[in-house]
Structure formats: structure tokens, C-alpha cells
Amino acid sequence: MPARRPASQRHRPRTRPRRPRRPRRDLPAGKQRRRGRLHRKPHHHRRAAPLREPRGAFPPRIPRPTRGLAPTDGVLGHGRGLRSRRRRPTTRPRHKSRAEVAVLNHDIAIIGAGVAGLATGWRLAQRGFDVGIFERDEPGSGASRAAAGMLAPTAEVKFGEGALLRLQRDSLARFGDFADELREASGVDIDYRTEGSLVVALEPDDTERLERIWAYQRELGLDARRLSGPAARDLEPRLAPSVHSAVLCPDDHQVDAWKLVDALTEAFTRAGGTLHTHTSVDAIARDHRRVRGLRLADTRCVEASTVVVAAGAWSGGILGVPELDKPTVRPVKGQALCLVDNDDAPLCRHVIRAPDAYLVPKNDGSIVVGATMEERGFDARLTAGGIFELLRGAWRAMPGIYDLELRDTWAGFRPISLDDAPLLGPSKIDGLWIASGHGRHGILLSAITGDVMSEAIAAGELPARYAAFAPTRFG
Ligand SMILES: Cc1cc2nc3c(=O)[nH]c(=O)nc-3n(C[C@H](O)[C@H](O)[C@H](O)COP(=O)(O)OP(=O)(O)OC[C@H]3O[C@@H](n4cnc5c(N)ncnc54)[C@H](O)[C@@H]3O)c2cc1C
Incomplete structure (x- = not known):
């Protein structure tokens, strides 16, 4: 039987509450130690670091992981579902070092493989540019494969849309040749x-x-x-x-929208373009008001002096563009x-x-x-x-x-x-172009979109006759 401790060492219930420690004066409020440990918000309460524009070198310097920080992630198992959390080994680095960041290069990088991005990419590739299209899913998975394929400027005419009607009729007038050229370039008949x-x-x-x-x-x-x-x-x-x-x-007239997407995809790659499917773009990288390329969701970087936003209804959501210069779609x-x-x-x-x-x-x-x-x-x-x-x-x-x-x-x-007409041409950021906002007429306008965008990018400016569609028209 263990010896009984002297009365002075026996546990006695505390009668007075513990005095709170005084905060240290030399630390700012958020960094005060509590109970002897550095207090951090749980991982899931911490806000993600805001995306900063690269200063100096592109691809950007990747921050090294903070040693000792143990992020937690949801894991399945032990019948406890997603609420069960497990600590990762603290030594495993969370980011690749700068040398490991893969960098892709293109003259022109296009975001989105709907009909707007594909038609633009095809025409630019035909002109000899090195073009990469980045599509987060499969070609046409946005609005383009949802379309009925009508080319109907007359039946769909609306009061007060004169400039848009001229653009639509111009595009329709090109469609016969466009369909023939596509069939020749891709082997796909779009059922015009x-x-x-x-x-x-x-x-x-x-x-x-x-x-x-x-x-x-x-x-x-x-x-x-x-x-x-x-x-x-x-x-x-x-x-x-x-x-x-x-x-x-x-x-x-009308076409089969699925076949149009297939034909444009095939024609684009046969013309030498590179299609990156299942590759989501997170942000446009730029140096002040000059485009440098893209940052992909998988952390890779794309160097390109020209970027075309053709991300359909998602065009306004790409990061890295000042709010006022974002396409309003x-x-x-x-x-x-x-x-x-x-x-x-x-x-x-x-x-x-x-x-x-x-x-x-x-x-x-x-x-x-x-x-x-x-x-x-x-x-x-x-x-x-x-x-x-x-x-x-x-x-x-x-x-x-x-x-x-x-x-x-x-x-x-x-x-x-904002005015139901497409946004075609350069933005206020050097090297950043927009081909979006095609609304209810993107299939009809696909023929002219490819022509206008490729002509404008090759010339470095939007031809004056299309000024009504300049993305900068809203001020
Ligand atoms: C039900 C319906 C019927 C229609 N019928 C007709 C019709 O009969 N005639 C007609 O002319 N028009 C029609 N339209 C309109 C037409 O479909 C659209 O105007 C046209 O498809 C728009 O093409 P887009 O390339 O601009 O956009 P989308 O086809 O939406 O392509 C944008 C692409 O960008 C990708 N993307 C988005 N964000 C990112 C990112 N961050 N990184 C990488 N990729 C990204 C998307 O996955 C998508 O594939 C119809 C539309 C609908 C919904």
C-alpha cells in the first residue's frame, strides 16, 4: 500500500478562481498568447490569402509552407463520415517549390472552349499563331452544347437592336462557307x-x-x-x-450545335492549336496593366502575351482583372x-x-x-x-x-x-481580349466571332466597323 502523502501535498480543491494572466504589452492584440500556447484560428476559419498580382518574376515565387502548421482535411473512414478529421504529417510540404511549378507557353491563351473560344482559336491557329485553349471541362460543356442551333436573326428580331441585327446578318451570310470550310478542315458536317x-x-x-x-x-x-x-x-x-x-x-437557317462544337474542336487541333481540357483557369496574371499569362487551378502557370476571355456566362468571374475592367456578363x-x-x-x-x-x-x-x-x-x-x-x-x-x-x-x-450585344475586342488591360456576352445568339454569331477576333488580334485593334461591340463601350 503506497505511503500516505503529507497533508500539505494532498490535493485540495481550489477555492478561488485562477487569476487571468495579464496580456503582454509588446504583442498586438491578435498575437497574445493564451494559456501558454500561440492561439491560431482553426484552419477552416482562416481566410484564404488574397490573390496578389505578381511583382517581378513570373511565374510567381511560391511561398514555402510554415513549419509546424498542421492543416487538417476531411477524410472518410471509421464510420465517422466527413466530420472525422486527421492531422497530416507536419513535415510534408504543401506547395511545390518555384523550380517545380510547370510553365506552359503560348502566343495566345484562350479561356473557354465554347463556340466563341473555339472559333477564335481556330481562326488564330490558321493565321499561324501558337494558340492554347484552356477548358475546365469538355469543349461545349457550357452553353454551346445546350443550344438549339437556330441561326434566326429575322424571327428573333427585337426593336432597337439595329447594330446587333447587322452583325447577326453578317454572320449568317458567312455560314454557308463557314460550314463548308469546317467540313473540309474537320471532316464533320454540321447539318446546315x-x-x-x-x-x-x-x-x-x-x-x-x-x-x-x-x-x-x-x-x-x-x-x-x-x-x-x-x-x-x-x-x-x-x-x-x-x-x-x-x-x-x-x-x-439552323445547324446542329453539338456537331458545330465537334467540328470546331477538330478544326482547331488540326490547324495546330492545343486544347487543354479539364484545366480550369483561376486567374489572369498581369504586371500592372499588361497581361503576362494565366494561373491554372492546378498551380501551373501559362506564359502568354495575349489572353482571350471566352468563358461564356463565367467570364466575369475570372480573378486577376480589376473589377471595373471585368466583362459584365x-x-x-x-x-x-x-x-x-x-x-x-x-x-x-x-x-x-x-x-x-x-x-x-x-x-x-x-x-x-x-x-x-x-x-x-x-x-x-x-x-x-x-x-x-x-x-x-x-x-x-x-x-x-x-x-x-x-x-x-x-x-x-x-x-x-448589359445591352444584349456581344463583347468583342480588346479590354483596357494591355493584351487582354474579350469574346463573350453572345447571349441568345452565340451559335449564330460563332462564324463572325472567329473572323472579327482573329482579325482584331492580328492587327492589334478592333476594326472600326465593329466599334459598337467593343467591351469598353460601357465606360
Ligand atoms: C437552352 C439554350 C438554347 C440556345 N439556343 C441557341 C440557338 O438556337 N441559337 C444561338 O445562336 N444561340 C443559342 N443559345 C445561346 C448560345 O448557346 C450561347 O450564346 C453560346 O453557346 C455562347 O458560347 P460561348 O463560347 O460564349 O460560351 P460557352 O459555350 O458557355 O463556353 C464557355 C466555356 O468556358 C468554360 N469555362 C468557364 N470558366 C472557365 C475557367 N475558369 N477555366 C476554364 N474554362 C472555363 C466553360 O466550361 C465553357 O465550356 C442557346 C443557349 C441556351 C442555354
Whole structure:
């Protein structure tokens, strides 16, 4: 049995509370020691260091890890799920040393492999530039593969968009040659079709709206032909008997947007361009007001004296650009769906534009039905209401869709600028160019986007005739 301690050494409960230590005067408040240990916020409470512009050398100097700091990370296991945390060995370095940072080089680095980035990249590669496109996912995974593929400046004309209409018509006029050249360069046929659009009215209100637009189309000298209901059904026999009147827009055309992305991707790489897929861009690196390249999410650096932002609806979110010089583009969500017509005789040949939905027949027998216009930020959820409205809108114009197979549904984000027109040309930062904000017309404008951007970058300035689309036009 152990000897009993003398009374003076036996534990006695403390009767008075411990006096708090006085703070040391020579340390700032945040660095005071508490209970003898340096107090740090838990790792997950610490704010990430703000992204600083590189000073001096690019690629930037990578900070060495602070010894003894043990970051924690979520791990799975022991049935405790993600809340279980484990300490990493403190000696493992968290960053690569400067010598280990991989550096890529291109004359021109493009952010985003949608139709805007691909068309620009293809044309620049054809001019002999060394072009790299950086795409965080797969080509076309933004809005471009969500598109219905309409090239419809006449049916979609809006009051007061004169300059945009001229750009659209200029692009449409290039599309036949563009499709031929793409087929030759890539081996992919983009299913360029020229039947035209048929805009239909179902109610007296629709008829009134249709007539106002038709008068405007004629005032602009567009080919738009007013048809009675029966005349419209002569063209498209499966239109609903309730179709009251229609306007035929024979100059409107269409392509398959998926095939367009495939063709541009192939043409770009065959022309010598380099496509970096699954490679997300974190920031644009610059020296004061001069672009130096890109910083990738995987910590690699890209040296390039010219950078093109073609990141669609995400264009304003790339870091490294002063707030005022960022392209002002917002996402407008569009839900759409695909029906499959297994009948040998297709349901329709023209693009049918009804008040609440459009139907775009494709060469493989499918019909794309679109699209909602929703201001919901980057909320990509499909909604019962959205799909219901599209099906109802399409069914009212063409009841025969009722029995078709519903093959697919999706949502995409149109990149919309402040005035609905694209941003094409140089920004206020030297070497930084923008090809974004194509809104509802990015497929239609893809042909001219590649031409304008490559011409402008090669010349070092935007040709004066496109000044209305300069990214700097908002001040
Ligand atoms: C439902 C729907 C139907 C449409 N129908 C038509 C139509 O019939 N006709 C028409 O002309 N237009 C149509 N549009 C509009 C058209 O799809 C767009 O205007 C066009 O696709 C925009 O192309 P983009 O290359 O600018 O953008 P996107 O196609 O969105 O490409 C941007 C790319 O950038 C990538 N990216 C973003 N951030 C980063 C980053 N940090 N690092 C690397 N990569 C990044 C994205 O992954 C994406 O692939 C439709 C759009 C929708 C949503």
C-alpha cells in the first residue's frame, strides 16, 4: 500500500478562481498568447490569402509552407463520415517549390472552349499563331452544347437592336462557307439547314404581336412573309388547327450545335492549336496593366502575351482583372428538351416558333424544344414547371408531339451582356481580349466571332466597323 502523502501535498480543491494572466504589452492584440500556447484560428476559419498580382518574376515565387502548421482535411473512414478529421504529417510540404511549378507557353491563351473560344482559336491557329485553349471541362460543356442551333436573326428580331441585327446578318451570310470550310478542315458536317422559320400565332393577342413584329421586319427590309392559318398548314400540315396566322422567315437557317462544337474542336487541333481540357483557369496574371499569362487551378502557370476571355456566362468571374475592367456578363438560364420522332415522315421541316416554345427538327429525327429564359444565377436545376411549360407550348402548336419519346432534358446558361450585344475586342488591360456576352445568339454569331477576333488580334485593334461591340463601350 503506497505511503500516505503529507497533508500539505494532498490535493485540495481550489477555492478561488485562477487569476487571468495579464496580456503582454509588446504583442498586438491578435498575437497574445493564451494559456501558454500561440492561439491560431482553426484552419477552416482562416481566410484564404488574397490573390496578389505578381511583382517581378513570373511565374510567381511560391511561398514555402510554415513549419509546424498542421492543416487538417476531411477524410472518410471509421464510420465517422466527413466530420472525422486527421492531422497530416507536419513535415510534408504543401506547395511545390518555384523550380517545380510547370510553365506552359503560348502566343495566345484562350479561356473557354465554347463556340466563341473555339472559333477564335481556330481562326488564330490558321493565321499561324501558337494558340492554347484552356477548358475546365469538355469543349461545349457550357452553353454551346445546350443550344438549339437556330441561326434566326429575322424571327428573333427585337426593336432597337439595329447594330446587333447587322452583325447577326453578317454572320449568317458567312455560314454557308463557314460550314463548308469546317467540313473540309474537320471532316464533320454540321447539318446546315436552310428551310427557314415559321412564327405562328395561336390567340388574337399573338396575332397582334406578330403583326407588329412583321411590320418592323419589313421596315428593316427583312424577308418576312405573312401567311394565313391554312397557308401555314400547307407548309407544315401537322400544325394545330388553332394556328391563326404565321410569318415565314425563309432567310433563317439552323445547324446542329453539338456537331458545330465537334467540328470546331477538330478544326482547331488540326490547324495546330492545343486544347487543354479539364484545366480550369483561376486567374489572369498581369504586371500592372499588361497581361503576362494565366494561373491554372492546378498551380501551373501559362506564359502568354495575349489572353482571350471566352468563358461564356463565367467570364466575369475570372480573378486577376480589376473589377471595373471585368466583362459584365450575367447567366440567363435556359431549360430545353429533346423529343424523338421515330416516324419516317418528320413531324415538321421548318423551325416552328410558337409563343411559348420553339421546335427545331434535326437531321437524326429528333426535335429540340426550347427554351425558358430565367434570371436564376447559376442554378442549373431542371424544374417541373419549366419542362411542363415547354411541352405545353410545343403541344399547343403541334399536338403530334404528344406521342413522341422524351429523350433528354437539360439546362444551360446564356452569357448576357448589359445591352444584349456581344463583347468583342480588346479590354483596357494591355493584351487582354474579350469574346463573350453572345447571349441568345452565340451559335449564330460563332462564324463572325472567329473572323472579327482573329482579325482584331492580328492587327492589334478592333476594326472600326465593329466599334459598337467593343467591351469598353460601357465606360
Ligand atoms: C437552352 C439554350 C438554347 C440556345 N439556343 C441557341 C440557338 O438556337 N441559337 C444561338 O445562336 N444561340 C443559342 N443559345 C445561346 C448560345 O448557346 C450561347 O450564346 C453560346 O453557346 C455562347 O458560347 P460561348 O463560347 O460564349 O460560351 P460557352 O459555350 O458557355 O463556353 C464557355 C466555356 O468556358 C468554360 N469555362 C468557364 N470558366 C472557365 C475557367 N475558369 N477555366 C476554364 N474554362 C472555363 C466553360 O466550361 C465553357 O465550356 C442557346 C443557349 C441556351 C442555354
